[in-house]
Amino acid sequence: MKAFILVAATLLIALPLWAQDPLNAPEMEQTVSADDFSDIVKSVWDVIKKGADDYKDETISKSEFETDAEFQARLQQRHADIAAKIQAFADSKKLADRRFVVLMLAKLIRYNADTQTYTISSPTEISVPPSAEEITTECPSNQYISIVETIKRGYKFADLGLTAKPEYTWHVDEKTAREARNKAPFIFFKVWFRFDMSEAFTGTGGRLSIVPLKIVLFNKADNMTYWSDDILK
Secondary structure (H helix, E strand, C coil), rough: HHHHHHHHHHHHHHHHHHCCCCCCCCCEEECCHHHHHHHHHHHHHHHHHHHHHHHHHHHCCCCCCCHHHHHHHHHHHHHHHHHHHHHHHHCCCCCCCCEEEEEEEEEEEEEEEECCCEEEEECEEECCCCCCCCCECCCCCCCCEEEEEEEEEEEEEEEECCCCCCCCEEEECHHHHHHHHCCCCHHEEEEEEEEECCCCCCCCCEEEEEEEEEEEEEEECCCEEEEEHHHHH
C-alpha cells in the first residue's frame, strides 16, 4: 500500500513537470501561452547558442603544432559537427513541421462608424532572447509581427509582438463591431509560429529565426473567427 501511494505521488509530481515542457509534447500543433512560447524559444535558442559558444571556444586560435591546412580542416570539421548536432536537436523535436499557436489579447480601442473600421492593439508581448555577439534572434519582415529590442538599466531585452502603427485597422460592419465590443474580454489574436532551423549555424555564429505563419482575430467565448490572414509561408 505504501509503495502504491509513493508511486501515485511520484506521478502527480511528474505530470505537472511534463506539462511545463511543451517542446517535448507529442502534438504537432499546440496552443500555448505567451509565457510558454517564450520558454520554448529560449530552449531552442540555448541549443544554438551553446553550439556557437563551443565553436568559438575550441577554434579560437591555431595550435603551434598545426599547419594552416590542418587548422582549416579542423575548423571545417568542428563546424560540420556542431551544425549536425543542432540539426539533430531540431529533428528530434520535429521543429520543421511543428506549429505553435499563441493567443494574444486584442484590445478594442474605438469604432469609426463612418469608415466602418475598428482600431485594435495588443498588449501581449513574448519575451525572447535578444541578439548577441554569437547569435542573432530574428523574425522575418512582415506587416503583423516583429521583434523589438530595448535597453533597460543597462541590459538588452527583446520582445516579440504585434507591430502596431499605432493600432491595427479592422474593417467590420457596425452590427459585428457592437457584438465584439460586448464580448471584448474574449477577443484575441491567434498567431501560428514555426522555427526556421535551415541556417541555425552558419559562418561562426548562430541564427534563431521565429517565423509567424498566420494570424486570426477571433472570439474565444464561442470560437467565432472575424478575420484571418496568411503572414509568411
